[in-house]
Amino acid sequence: MVSRRDFFGGAGAVALSAGLVSRVGAASLPEAPQMDKAATRPPLSPPNGRPYNPVVTLNGWTLPWRMNNGVKEFHLVAEPVVRELAPGMKAHLWGYNGQSPGPTIEVVEGDRVRLFVTNKLPEHTSVHWHGQRLPAGMDGVTGLTQPGIKPGKTFVYEFIAKRPGTFMYHPHADEMTQMAMGMMGFWVTHPKDVNAHRVDRDFCFLLNAYDIEPGSATPKTATMTDFNLWTFNSRVFPGIDSMVCGLNDRVRIRVGNLTMTNHPIHLHGHEFVVAGTDGGWTNPASRWPEVTTDIAVGQMRAIEFDATEPGDWAFHCHKSHHTMNAMGHDVPTLIGVDHRGIAEKINKLVPDYMVMGDKGGSMGDMEMPLPENTLPMMTGTGPFGGMEMGGMFTTVKVRKGQARGDYKDPGWYKHPAGTVAYEWQGGQADLPAAQQSPGTAAAAPKPGEKVLKVRKGSGHGSH
């Protein structure tokens, strides 16, 4: 058996607890490593078993396993956890092995997988292996395919990871509560052929959402749709790590949606293709370019692109209220309302009151005290000031010279001169000389070539 220390040898100081559920009753159980940090862990190169190109879980980690007579054995412990959603806010969630979402499980097509699931929650649970082909009795639907795993009990799931692709796992017992509490994880089945669909960077994360009352820490599990914290892997911006890429890297981002609404995920600066869906890898011939792909509820998408454009590129859900943190939804609009005289009056009653919103929703650089364990609504500071973002937002950082396997944040992009939008000061003289667009010279009419004149339409009638 491989020790955990070997797994994380190159990953620096990773705090892992001994994590054995019960030494007496579980002498034969594989260890259940724990994670106490919400930072992105470097990829876990497979120490044994079939080789594969590991993924990087955004603000997450991959679960180590042991090989037991050719069977990959994992041990998931369902338990209450404290997850940092972003610096300054911790949520009381339910998760697996110390974090929510749980660790990513990586296997290779054809692997025989045995998963021990120990329930340390106060109620029964189960694990459904979302999207897998497996025996019906291993599908993890409480009541239908198995009894619930009672608190304190350990169940074993065993099947062959038949189909390569992108998957998820989550309970199929008291789902509404358990998913609202953060019970979920990512699953990647790598292709048997280590070179198939090979990319340079393979990121993955889940979309999830919580309704945590400002000033509190536990999600309201009865919320149906009106969540206030929209998260990538149970993190909100500015707590979401950047996806760091080398220039011209082939990049894959796998996203699974376990919220209760769809998310149009949008990448700046590049087009991508949807290379994988819930059903598997898409036929390369059928892929079409996108800059936004909608990921419906319960779906997985793997998008791929070549990181050809250096810079810090926004990557976010395009539902604008998903890119900010908790905000009151019953707050009236104050834009354009004259506050003269009223603010003074209110100040007499509420001395620390400050007029906000009369010029829009932007809070500018206002730093005001908030309820405890509550993140500012729109936040994050970039090299040019406040980003006014929260929730499902991060960046793809494309850098020349970023070493393969180096996921360290390279800092803010240093823009070449003349490539940043600037304030118009008036006059023509200040404008830099216009750069010829590439190919303009080649496209210029050669001497003697007939030039086609574009004729403008003479009105609607000609359409």
Place this chain on the structure above:
Amino acid sequence: MNRSALLLRSTALGAATLVLAGCATFSPDGGFDSVQTLTKERIGKNTRWVKSDADKAGVVAAIAPLLAKPLSVEDAVTVALMNNQGLQASYAELGISEANLVQAGRIRNPVFSFGRLTRGGEIELERSLMLPVMSLLTMPVATRIERRSFEQAQLRAAGEALRLADDTRRTYFSAVAAQEHAVYMEQVKLAAEAAAELARRMAVAGNFSKLDHAREQAFYADVLVQLARARQTSTEQRERLTRLMGLSAAALVQLPNRLPDLPTAPREVQALEAGAMQNRLDVIMARRELSGLASSLGLTKATRFVNLLDISYLRNSFNESPNRESGYEIELQIPLFDWGGARVARAEAMYMQAVQRASETAVNARSEVREAYSAYRTTYDIARHYRDEIVPLKKRISDEQLLRYNGMLISVFELLADSRSQVLSVNASIEAQRDFWMAESALQMAQTGRAAAPAAASKAPSAVAEPAGH
């Protein structure tokens, strides 16, 4: 029964009274010193009997410095005790009562009558000198009754003074609380006004519907009514206090901005009921009444047959000799048909009635003092609970609300609604504090005078219906 012995006793009684009668003169203080002492022992304050212009001037001079600064409750009581005209009227009762006492202690003037009658040539001169022996005999009884009545008048006057002090204290606390309440209602009005004005401007800017605008407007309109009521109550209480202090204008009273702080701990009163038995004026009065009636009963029993004893000196003159006759005439009732039993029974019944009344007074006094102490403790606990729990909690809620406003989690309207509710809880706290001080005064009264109106903890005002936050 030995009649002569009875007679002798009665005569001896009369003779003793004759000696006493000499003492029944007007006292230099008109009995007021005793009132002063009774009052001072109980509330530690001097009162004054204004009988002359000089006295009046003295009062004016004494109260002027007290009125020059914000009034304390003690000063208010001091002014009232010196300057309340109703109290002066009850002191005048004292004079009347003392006059009666002195009158009862004096032998009625002898009456000399002279008659001249002619019948033809016959002239009959009739002279008689009637000495009020009867009044001599009745004097002990009368004097004793009048003395008792005088003492009662003193106790009553002291009781009036205590009652006035109590009234003044309670009204003072009411007036200060009402004034504070009005000030806080101004703040509620301010919050409502700000919300209404903001709503108006939001409607103008197109951000608010007529419905939302009208709601804020309606709340403001309601608050104006409440403010008017609060101001009126403040005026009422202030005027009441002015009357109790006997002042000519309410403007003369300067009330402090806030009620005195709660004491750090409530008073633990030992031997509450025993103290009340010793100090309560109504109990003392009842006890005196009883002993008076007891002696009356004894007398009635002793004199059941000599009730109509009449001794008169007769001197008739005739113009024929012997033209003079003189002698005594004593009339004795012969107990043949009426043995005086009814009178004795009546006296006994009256005595028993007084016994029952006195014991009722004692029972009531004990109960009242217990009730007053319970009210005192309860109002103290409630006021302290407001001060230490409710108001700080409301403050914390407001602080938290502000944090939520900062995070744009709630609107300014919710912030304002919350500040209004905080103000109202401060108001309720003031009322609780006022109730405590009133109960404190009532307890003092229950221990010394007669129980005042029950000092029940008033209902805290329920928070004004708030419009839903937006």
